[in-house]
Amino acid sequence: MTIRDHAGAAEAFTADAERTAWHDEALWFVRAKRDEVTHAIPEWEALRTIASGIKAHTLSLLDDYLEEFERNAVAHGVTVHWATDADEHNRIILGILRERGATRLVKSKSMLTEECGLNHYLEAQGITVVDSDLGERIVQLGHEAPSHIVMPAIHKRKAEVGALFAQHFGTSPEEDDPNRLADAARGPLRRALFGADAALTGVNFAIAETGGIVVCTNEGNADLGCHLAPVHIACMGIEKLIPRVADLGVFLRLLARSATGQPITAYTSHFVRPRTPGQFHVVIVDNGRSEHLGRPDFREALACIRCGACLNTCPVYRRSGGHSYGATIPGPIGAILSPGIDLAKHASLPFASTLCGSCGDVCPVKIDIPGQLYRWRQLVARGGHLDVPKRRAMGCLGRILGSRRYYEWAGAIGRMMLRLAPAVPWLVRRTAWGRERELPVAPRESFRDWYRRNRDT
Amino acid sequence: MSSRERILQAVRANRPDRRALPDLPVAGPLTADAIPRFVAMVESVGGRAVHAPSGSELAAMIDHAYPDAREILSTVDEYPRSTVQVDHDTPREALQHIDLVVLRGSLGVVENGAVWLADDALPHRALPFVTTHLVLLLRADQLVADMHGAYAVLQLEHDTPGFGVLVSGPSKTADIERALVIGAQGPRSLLVIVI
Numbered sequence: 329m330t331i332r333d334h335a336g337a338a339e340a341f342t343a344d345a346e347r348t349a350w351h352d353e354a355l356w357f358v359r360a361k362r363d364e365v366t367h368a369i370p371e372w373e374a375l376r377t378i379a380s381g382i383k384a385h386t387l388s389l390l391d392d393y394l395e396e397f398e399r400n401a402v403a404h405g406v407t408v409h410w411a412t413d414a415d416e417h418n419r420i421i422l423g424i425l426r427e428r429g430a431t432r433l434v435k436s437k438s439m440l441t442e443e444c445g446l447n448h449y450l451e452a453q454g455i456t457v458v459d460s461d462l463g464e465r466i467v468q469l470g471h472e473a474p475s476h477i478v479m480p481a482i483h484k485r486k487a488e489v490g491a492l493f494a495q496h497f498g499t500s501p502e503e504d505d506p507n508r509l510a511d512a513a514r515g516p517l518r519r520a521l522f523g524a525d526a527a528l529t530g531v532n533f534a535i536a537e538t539g540g541i542v543v544c545t546n547e548g549n550a551d552l553g554c555h556l557a558p559v560h561i562a563c564m565g566i567e568k569l570i571p572r573v574a575d576l577g578v579f580l581r582l583l584a585r586s587a588t589g590q591p592i593t594a595y596t597s598h599f600v601r602p603r604t605p606g607q608f609h610v611v612i613v614d615n616g617r618s619e620h621l622g623r624p625d626f627r628e629a630l631a632c633i634r635c636g637a638c639l640n641t642c643p644v645y646r647r648s649g650g651h652s653y654g655a656t657i658p659g660p661i662g663a664i665l666s667p668g669i670d671l672a673k674h675a676s677l678p679f680a681s682t683l684c685g686s687c688g689d690v691c692p693v694k695i696d697i698p699g700q701l702y703r704w705r706q707l708v709a710r711g712g713h714l715d716v717p718k719r720r721a722m723g724c725l726g727r728i729l730g731s732r733r734y735y736e737w738a739g740a741i742g743r744m745m746l747r748l749a750p751a752v753p754w755l756v757r758r759t760a761w762g763r764e765r766e767l768p769v770a771p772r773e774s775f776r777d778w779y780r781r782n783r784d785t
Numbered sequence: 786m787s788s789r790e791r792i793l794q795a796v797r798a799n800r801p802d803r804r805a806l807p808d809l810p811v812a813g814p815l816t817a818d819a820i821p822r823f824v825a826m827v828e829s830v831g832g833r834a835v836h837a838p839s840g841s842e843l844a845a846m847i848d849h850a851y852p853d854a855r856e857i858l859s860t861v862d863e864y865p866r867s868t869v870q871v872d873h874d875t876p877r878e879a880l881q882h883i884d885l886v887v888l889r890g891s892l893g894v895v896e897n898g899a900v901w902l903a904d905d906a907l908p909h910r911a912l913p914f915v916t917t918h919l920v921l922l923l924r925a926d927q928l929v930a931d932m933h934g935a936y937a938v939l940q941l942e943h944d945t946p947g948f949g950v951l952v953s954g955p956s957k958t959a960d961i962e963r964a965l966v967i968g969a970q971g972p973r974s975l976l977v978i979v980i
Contacts, residue, residue, distance in 0.1 A: 354962070377807075378807045378810065381805070381806070382806065388800055388801050390796045395793065410792055462958045479963065480960070485962065506964035506966055510966040511966075514969065538942065538945045546957050546969070547958050547971060548969065549970045551910075551950065551971070552915065552971060555910040556877045556880070556911050566796065573941040573945075574809050580932050591829075591898065591953070592899050592951065592953045594830070594831075595971075596899065597948070598946075598949040599948055600948065603873070605873070605874070614791075618795035618796045621799040622795075627799075
């Protein structure tokens with residue numbers, strides 16, 4: 329694969345200019361809401377610093393905290409499982425379901441199970457999987473992956489949702505009112521939630537001190553699932569740990585405000601013991617995270633709390649859509665996590681950025697996303713994953729910018745070509761860089777020449 | 786070697802040098818206008834909130850707000866109108882058509898309008914989620930200014946319930962073109978009564 333991957337995939341999205349413009353504005357609106365509510369908290373910056381510190385501390389003692397979490401969870405009657413990779417994660421879940429003869433699973437939002445390809449795995453084994461979050465259900469019915477980690481179906485217009493619901497929920501094909509569409513999905517989703525043999529949730533925070541987990545939703549679907557089904561399975565990456573219950577005070581103030589501009593999600597559920605009668609399983613997953621922890625330049629990304637603020641603010645994400653990233657986690661955070669999973673496959677992602685720095689500015693746990701994007705670019709180049717035109721151009725530019733003589737010479741040639749060779753603008757417009765750019769009118773002389781003539785006057 | 790050992794060993798080998806655990810912020814002060822601010826916050830998250838109706842007035846208010854409620858479960862003395870009985874062992878089918886649930890919260894958070902409900906307030910954990918309409922009663926002296934205050938009062942590290950939830954507004958979604966829809970899979974309305 330080559331560096332054109334993200335840009336190439338983005339072309340499919342931007343071909344629909346109206347959709348691109350809507351997507352851009354819809355996400356910018358969320359960013360603006362985030363600004364409004366965060367500015368109302370005078371201690372916002374202090375909270376970010378503390379949150380970043382808590383995560384850095386936790387990662388520095390992560391093995392201890394994992395053991396503490398397990399000890400407390402087990403003491404509270406929770407069954408704890410460990411999975412080194414996606415395959416083991418999927419097998420563990422199938423095992424839990426099989427043991428109870430469960431065939432109907434409802435899921436609330438979990439990017440980890442997306443990462444592990446759980447749905448396809450279970451469906452191939454004869455398990456019926458229903459994603460119970462409305463946005464997740466929309467992309468599931470459309471046989472798509474989420475395009476955003478908080479708003480999974482943000483790439484879909486309401487008419488498309490209407491067409492999907494007409495097919496599955498019997499609404500009129502013309503129906504495109506979000507209220508009526510959501511209401512049409514309510515019945516079938518509730519029926520699935522009431523009829524499930526097991527419920528699976530993600531984990532927003534796992535607390536070492538109590539062995540409990542916290543799940544945040546707006547729809548209430550996670551709770552409906554796991555308080556009604558006889559089995560609750562919660563899946564978490566090892567990086568979800570925080571040491572103390574009271575740390576939640578910091579993270580919950582940051583999470584929803586950063587994600588959607590809400591002061592907190594509608595439901596913030598603290599699960600500690602299984603319900604009576606019922607089983608409660610927690611699956612702790614590594615799947616490359618411990619390896620990432622060993623990369624000093626990049627480990628900080630494990631502090632991510634999946635709020636999606638960096639997606640909403642990113643000028644590239646907003647205009648290219650989540651699917652263009654070709655990774656489970658899109659956007660700036662995905663662009664620094666995915667190369668650690670497969671550098672060759674995701675080599676284009678660190679370049680899906682203008683390095684404007686906005687992602688780092690809004691990150692509630694202060695991950696230096698732009699810095700990491702820049703550092704990944706060096707590794708992509710060093711690993712030989714740049715495509716040929718970019719590699720040649722970069723090599724050439726490096727030589728020119730590295731030598732005063734070459735630089736002056738190249739400037740003179742460039743000015744001359746722009747003036748004298750009518751083919752130059754035409755050629756430049758054929759390149760990815762030049763397609764949307766106007767070439768400047770060439771000045772007669774360089775600043776250096778001008779200065780030489782004028783410095784004594 | 787078990788997966789558990791493999792993961793813990795890899796983490797141990799790769800973890801960075803020890804970093805200090807920061808101190809947490811102290812709880813913000815509860816201001817004189819805490820009640821109106823809490824009421825306004827509940828409304829801004831899509832709920833309704835009222836302050837201080839007394840005894841019989843309270844029951845009449847709930848009656849008036851939900852005239853069509855047939856299946857009702859109330860755990861509060863101020864509203865002795867339950868028409869169904871629910872406990873841990875109630876089969877889930879029996880929870881499917883509950884119209885109204887009235888519960889007592891034990892803490893309210895001014896900065897986000899959230900109300901804390903834990904196992905001791907829940908005959909069945911699913912109740913606040915399955916019902917069409919949810920009413921929560923809260924005493925004014927149970928308000929805290931912010932989330933730091935909430936966890937300072939709850940002290941979950943010493944005595945954790947098996948389950949607890951902060952409820953802020955009714956069930957909602959914005960998954961179709963970001964349009965806010967109140968009443969997704971859970972309650973279509975929330976009323977918080979501060980007494």
